[in-house]
Amino acid sequence: MTKVLVIGGGIAGYCAALAARRDRADVTIVARAPGATALYAGGMEIVDDLESILQSNHHPLTRLGMDGVGLAAELDNAISTLQLALGKEGLKFSGAWRNRGLYADIHGIARPANLVPDSVAPGELGSLSGKRVAVIGVPEVGDYDAASTAEALKELHGVEAFAEDISIADLPQGASLTDLYGRRAPTPRARGAAIAYPPGFTNLPDDGFELLASPPSPHGWRLQQAISLGAVKAEVSSFETAGGRVTGARTAARTFHADAFVLATGRHIGGGLRAGRITREPLLGLGVFHDGAPASRAATRMHHLKYLDPGEEMRLGVMTDKHLHPLNEDGTVPYANLYAAGAMLGGYDYAGPCGFGVPILTGWLAGRFAARQNAAAQALRASSA
Numbered sequence: 001m002t003k004v005l006v007i008g009g010g011i012a013g014y015c016a017a018l019a020a021r022r023d024r025a026d027v028t029i030v031a032r033a034p035g036a037t038a039l040y041a042g043g044m045e046i047v048d049d050l051e052s053i054l055q056s057n058h059h060p061l062t063r064l065g066m067d068g069v070g071l072a073a074e075l076d077n078a079i080s081t082l083q084l085a086l087g088k089e090g091l092k093f094s095g096a097w098r099n100r101g102l103y104a105d106i107h108g109i110a111r112p113a114n115l116v117p118d119s120v121a122p123g124e125l126g127s128l129s130g131k132r133v134a135v136i137g138v139p140e141v142g143d144y145d146a147a148s149t150a151e152a153l154k155e156l157h158g159v160e161a162f163a164e165d166i167s168i169a170d171l172p173q174g175a176s177l178t179d180l181y182g183r184r185a186p187t188p189r190a191r192g193a194a195i196a197y198p199p200g201f202t203n204l205p206d207d208g209f210e211l212l213a214s215p216p217s218p219h220g221w222r223l224q225q226a227i228s229l230g231a232v233k234a235e236v237s238s239f240e241t242a243g244g245r246v247t248g249a250r251t252a253a254r255t256f257h258a259d260a261f262v263l264a265t266g267r268h269i270g271g272g273l274r275a276g277r278i279t280r281e282p283l284l285g286l287g288v289f290h291d292g293a294p295a296s297r298a299a300t301r302m303h304h305l306k307y308l309d310p311g312e313e314m315r316l317g318v319m320t321d322k323h324l325h326p327l328n329e330d331g332t333v334p335y336a337n338l339y340a341a342g343a344m345l346g347g348y349d350y351a352g353p354c355g356f357g358v359p360i361l362t363g364w365l366a367g368r369f370a371a372r373q374n375a376a377a378q379a380l381r382a383s384s385a
Contacts, residue, residue, distance in 0.1 A: 004370045005030065005249055005256050007236050008264030008272070010037040011356065012342025012363035014227040016262040018081055019367030027367075030249065030256060032235040034224045035270030036343060036350075041105065042120050042199060042212040042219035043113025046097035046360065047075065048353035058292045058319070058347035060358050064365065065322035072098075075357070078364035079115070089226040094121035097357065101126065105212040106144055106177070106198055108152025108161075112353070113212075117219060123196060123209035125157050132193035133161040138180065140171035144198050149211070153196075161196070164188045181218045239284055245337045246284075260370035261335075263326065264342040264363055267317070272344035279316050281344070287329035289319040289346050294329040317346025324366045337373050341366040 004020045006013045009031025020027045050068045053059050061071060075097050083093050095101065095115040101124040102110040110125055133153065137146025146163040153161035166186040171179060177198055185201035185208060195208040200218035204210070213219050240248035240255065248255045265272030265283070274282045278296050281288055288295045295316055318326045318340050325333040326340040341362040343350045348358055 003027070003259045004262065004367070004373075005258035005260075006262045006264060006367070007031075007249060008035070008262075008266060008270060008342065009033075009224075009228055009231050010035045010264060010266055010270060010342060010359065011223075011227060012266075012359035012366075013262065013264035014085075015078060015082060015360050015363030016264055016339075016341055016367035016370065018085055019078070019364045020262075020371040021367075022081065023368055023371035025260075025367075025371035028256060028258075029231040030234050030236055030251065031228065031231040032233075032265075032271060034228070035266040037227070038220040038224040039215040039217060039269075040220045040223060040356075041111065041214060041217050042116060042210065043103050043111050044093075044095075044115040044356040045100075045112060045353050046079070046114040046357040048100075053354070056347070058289070059354075060320065060345040060347050060362055061354070063320055063322060063347070064324075064362075071361070074365065075361055078360050081364075082360060083115070086223075086226055089229060091222055091226045092118040094118050103212050104149070104153060104157070104196070106149060106214065108149040108156060110157060111212050115356070117210070117222070119204055119210045120212065120219075121209070122194065122207075123211065125159065128153075128157075128159045128194060131160065132190075133159050133196050134164045134188050134190040134193045135161050135196045136186070136188060136198065137163050137165040138171065138175075138198070139165050139167050140173055140175045141177060141180070141198070142174045143176050146198075149196070162190075164190055177213070178216055178218070181221065236283065241284075241335065244335060246335045260337045260339070260373035262363075262366045262370050263338060263340045263344065264359075264366070265344055267343045267350065270343070272342075273317065281318055281326075284326075284334070284338075286318050286326045286334070286340070287331075288316055289327075289329075290316050292319070292347075296329065315346055315349060318344050319346055320362075323369050324362060337370075339366040339370050 003026040006029045017027045135146045135150040150161040150163040153159040180200040199210045199213040234251040236249045238250045248257045324339045342359040
């Protein structure tokens with residue numbers, strides 16, 4: 001019997017599986033389809049300022065009940081394990097959650113990030129200061145203009161950038177950036193310059209780097225491919241419950257039984273939350289909160305808030321206790337062996353400076369808590385045998 005079942009194939013589910021397996025649990029991941037993780041642009045924002053986060057009562061990291069030192073230690077463990085695991089899948093990352101760099105996207109706009117793929121890291125804008133940078137263009141590609149990118153790098157960031165077009169004969173006119181995915185990087189004529197490539201090329205030269213992308217993103221595809229290995233492709237449609245515990249997760253083909261369950265189903269793209277007049281959690285009817293209050297009790301207010309600021313919708317989500325048990329609307333824990341992690345949690349803006357930090361850390365801790373739940377269940381069975 002599967003001991004820990006992780007529902008969700010994004011970065012939170014992957015980190016939950018890493019942590020649970022590290023604690024010697026038997027883990028199965030069930031994933032419906034790629035979620036928002038596949039859309040990431042190439043730079044992971046982990047955490048901006050832990051101390052300011054701890055001033056927000058309803059932030060998912062604040063609700064863990066740890067101080068800044070404890071959160072920092074857990075982030076160190078989670079990030080190092082994640083980088084090691086992704087490296088084994090052939091996707092190496094550079095950076096650290098304590099340091100933040102600026103990296104240019106395909107439009108030459110600076111984007112902050114703590115962790116980036118090794119193929120992006122040499123393009124940190126601070127390191128390009130005083131260097132010549134050849135921005136590679138492909139005339140056949142219609143949704144990317146290397147000359148505009150080079151001009152933005154020069155005007156906005158003081159980088160000595162210039163465009164160099166390289167034609168790819170077998171590309172049709174009007175091709176898109178996605179058509180570059182998996183192709184070998186062309187060699188430019190320029191010498192003695194760093195080389196900025198649009199994302200998707202492979203076998204970059206030593207002095208080359210990739211720009212960040214916009215969705216659909218080759219960076220996102222690579223990450224999703226790396227974290228999806230070993231996952232069972234299926235959609236959980238409902239759960240079996242008994243005595244305040246989840247006992248099984250039903251899919252079309254079978255029911256998965258486990259001692260502990262980690263719900264990491266994301267937000268609207270992943271299906272973890274379902275929007276409507278009132279946003280709800282569709283599988284178990286868990287409480288959905290905004291600013292610490294049940295969203296169902298403030299439907300009219302939420303409608304007005306979303307009209308004034310559409311970003312308010314992004315702060316809706318499930319709320320958890322300090323062990324990441326999701327709560328009912330009345331604040332009680334409905335299932336002792338259920339844990340929630342990732343973008344489905346409310347209280348923060350997942351498109352902001354904690355966009356990857358919350359999924360990584362809550363996934364990591366949910367996996368650890370689930371593995372301990374598994375050990376307790378095994379001990380209970382042994383004592384009653």
